[in-house]
Amino acid sequence: MTDTALRLADVATVGTPIGPFTTIVDSDGAVLASGWTGDPTTLTGLVHATLRPAGLRQRDSLGAVTKAVLDYHAGDLTAIAAVPVRQRSGEFLIHAWEILRKVPAGEPVTYTEFAGLSGRPAATRAAANACARNSAALFVPCHRVLRIGGALGGFRWGLEAKAWLLAHES
Secondary structure, X not given: OOHHHHOEEEEEEEEEOOEEEEEEEOOOOOEEEEXXXXXXXXXXXXXXOOOOOOEEEEOOOXXXXXXXXXXXXXXXXXXXXXXXXXXXXXXXXXXXXXXHOOOOOOOOEEHHHHHHHOOOOOOHHHHHHHHHOOOEOOOOXXXXXXXXXXXXXXXXXXXXXHHHHHHHHO
16 A cells, blocks of 8 residues: 555635635645535645555645635735745646745736746747646746736636736735
């Protein structure tokens, strides 16, 4: 039996101005997946297979993680910065997710700019793929990446949510 088979994670859902927000955290408090849904099963499939928990423990709160979610939505745009995140993939995606965490609130970038910040200026599609494969929405703020000309582009949690987040951060 592998360590992964024994892994349990904690999950909590809180209300936000744009709907329920659910977060799944590993035993050490690192975010494995999060997003604007009330259904944790929507999130478990986003977690890399080597990190995916065997089960979830429902909690009312995840302590500092839940506080960061509520504080962010209440106006403290820096509240999410210190929350640890754990995602796995190839080297470029992991690096791109780290770069996304450094894009300041209120200063969105284009997919092309994001590709450049990630060290591969010609890899706009790879940069867009990093946003699409991000399992830790909000904590890895892929909503801060736009199409050239300012069009929203895509967002797993809906364009209304992305527009709200960008307006909240401006």
